[in-house]
Amino acid sequence: QSALTQPPSASGSPGQSVTISCSGTSSDVGGDNYVSWYQQHPGKVPKVIIYEVSKRPSGVPDRFSGSKSGNTASLTVSGLQAEDEAEYYCSSYAGSNVVVFGGGTKLTVL
């Protein structure tokens, strides 16, 4: 059970797009289509924004999109807005009822 690897930080200007990566192994990210992304604002509870690699829960803007290639998943935020500044975490099902999270990426809107 190793944590998924995310860059510690990412940034972009309002209106731009930014992509956050999440690297794992063939046992987790690369194993099936269970990859989720969570957004957490300071002092708030995490909120799921992407599940099953690329699906968006109701109410999540379509500016948020997810994808996966091999053992690496990605979250893209298009048309950056000030309220997108937050910590983002990826997660994956790792088999045998185990779940792993990434270390988190702090997204700064410049």
Place this chain on the structure above:
Amino acid sequence: EVKLVESGGGLVQPGRSLRLSCAAAGFSFEDFGMHWVRQVPGKGLEWVSGITWNSGGIAYADSVKGRFVISRDNGKNSLYLQMNSLRVEDTALYYCAKDTAYVITDTFDIWGQGTMVTVSS
């Protein structure tokens, strides 16, 4: 209103035990997998343990395996975490989270506000 409310946190000495509870409301608790996730203030999320709808599937993070026990009582709409042999590194905010499926997946759509556990002498 759909909600999860954790309780049972507090200050405890290393080596002692603590039991966390999570009360669920507003949804059919017995139909969903449930999880405990912890977060050291200012740090990242760490999945701790998960349990399927009928307690038939249970798993733990390596960091707590053999020390923590997850359980649920569907009749009481409650999830529990028995934490034994606590260590300083178990200090964190413990969240209860609802899975979107009856089994264990990595998608948690409802989170409680968390209960703080501090392990210190």
